[in-house]
Amino acid sequence: MRYVSPWREAAPVAGTMGEPGARGRFGDYGGRYAPESLVEACREVEEAFREAWADPGFRGDLAELLAVHAGRPTPLTPARRLSRELGVRLWLKREDLTHTGSHKINNVLGQALLAARMGRRRLIAETGAGQHGVATATAAALLGLEATVFMGERDIERQDLNVFRMRLLGAEVVPVTTGSRTLKDATSEAMRHWVGATGDSHYCVGSVIGPDPYPWMVRELQRVIGDEARAQCAAELRTGLPDHVVACVGGGSNAAGTFAGFADTPARFVGVEAEGGAGASRGRLGVLHGCRSLFLQDGDGQIVEAHSIAAGLDYPGVGPEHAHLRDLGRARYVTVTDEEAVGAALRLARTEGIVPALESAHALAWVIRAAGDGGLPAGSTVLMTLSGRGDKDISTLKELL
Template sequence: MSLTLWNPESRSAPPRRSGMDDPGSEGRFGRFGGRFVPESLVPACEELERGFREAWADPAFRAALNQTLALYAGRPTPVTPAARLSAELGVTLLLKREDLAHTGSHKINNVIGQALLARRMGKTHLLAETGAGQHGVATATAGALLGLDVTVFMGERDMERQQLNVFRMELLGARVVGVSSGSRTLKDACNEALRNWVGAVDDAHYCIGSVLGPHPYPWMVREFQRVIGEEARGQCADLLTHGVPDVVVACVGGGSNAAGVFAGFVDTSARLVGVEPEGGAAVTFGQPGVLHGFQSYVLQDESGQILEATSISAGLDYPGVGPEHAHLADTGRASYVTMSDDEAVAAVSRLARTEGILPALESAHAVAWVLRAAGTADLPSGSTVLVNLSGRGDKDADQLARLM
């Protein structure tokens, strides 16, 4: 159920500064965001916005969320100095260790928040889409914890690439529905999840996994992921002489892990760098358009038809980007670069062998940028750089074994 509009508007619109704040009732980040959904879903989105605003202003809800993240999800996650790799590169490299969160990635932060919100709103069923499987695993985990039914939609191609996560979801009690349409990847899983939500809004909450979708999702997911940046800022203040790293880097598919860590540093002097996959670089190669209920940069042809994204990492295999990232790019507050599949694979091996840390292929794109940029004008020798290590690489082991 994707709506696509080609917009000839150029990228040279007057810049507006973003503090990553509340986008208001229209859910707009500059010219991006909004709510482009069928009429039947408008009441559900409005109900969700009201529910989130009330919950986010309720100290009891915030306390329950923080307690669950601490006692169940393993927060705070540490910032680890990568000493050996830093010495090799001539920069100080710090890793925000979301790979150590329960279920192995940052996804658990957002899912616990949405699951608690769904239960507060009287919903009994969680619907979710997943690409790499980490969001699906996190949703299945939260459903098991809170006694909610879970259905996860996953492209058949991604199910082949991520068989371990499919098994984990089913073991946790979720129903995994394979999607055979289109490219059989994340975009198509989103389509199917939206279709199913239309007929189940009374009992079901659509638990979107990234800073995507109609308002209030991009804002709400960013707020649930903001904990990454807030923790990292305090941890960097303890570790670094100047308190703030020169550069903060994160991989970007939809962009929730990047939005979370950027939110902690957007009002500092740190440069913000988002790293997209070469075959799915919506910020770099896209045009303004509408996809899955929101307006952003989208990979599309001149007729507005969505182009397929390609990436070795299932979690970055998406033809759009979260609307706040599009706005951060427009304002110049963040810059976005691309990395190839080969560079990501090489970064997995380099980090594993120097630091004993196996990153997810998604996260490896951010590490790859550091490997490429270290010692150049983008990252001069002596710089400090924080990489948000969004997930661990166990899920990619079979795929990497075949590739390497």
């Protein structure tokens, strides 16, 4: 008898994961909260992206780069040993096998092509785990652009390999010494820098955050993950669709891209946040980095610093579309501790021979927990996006294990 998920009542909501509505909003979230100079710059980005996205030539150039440079399509890998242990059918969408080692390259190649089309000569970026910074530096080198990457001083210390890779590729890495010295502060500094450089630079936002059109544009550029996975599931799975689609969430780009491919299906979406950076799970309505969304705040409405062992999840909020999906009940958001994530990384390494990024290990940790406590009933089929490889986290794991 075929397994039927008890979550099947979570039917697709009409109109979800399309274009944002009026004023760049997803329901109550999104918008364009920025200085006037950046409002105009964002309008230019939106106009250029809409024109490019409707141009078969641009789409063809991007598809070619994703294939011959980034290595797409990425495989859908059955986690056979771990599946037997957990009693579920777990499939991994292998973004860790892209060039540069994470999903970030999908978004960056698209934005770099757009920047060149707009006549911009330099890319500005923020980075936490370093993967977006490496992808930006890679795309800039490929297309003959300059790159300036802002990175928190704390993240520079724990992701020194990626810092070296960025510099090796020719990017300028600017340490950010304010605040928590992590991703939030790097994003703030990058946006401040863009204010004075809109004429010759494009801000290559790394996640589904920021002022409109970035949350929508980045999701569309990451949609390739979900579209590929949808086709692969149709070929590999008996039912053609997974029961659950799971991905880690910081700002939320790999999750948004994956979910988008299944938005019109009954598949249940689960976004997994770090316990110390749970914007969707425990955030309150606020404005940060140009958009209205859910952010960790104190009683006075001040942003509370996030914490995660995974630098890419060390962000106090979530992208506006995720907040909207949460409100609609289309996606469920859960949290995982540092200890659970490290344990999941170790278990995947020893059962499947895959060392995941600690960000991705958060998603796996929830799958492991839910398979044990009934949150994923026996026999269910789970598609999980493995957003990045664990090379960058080896030093952290070495200290802990």
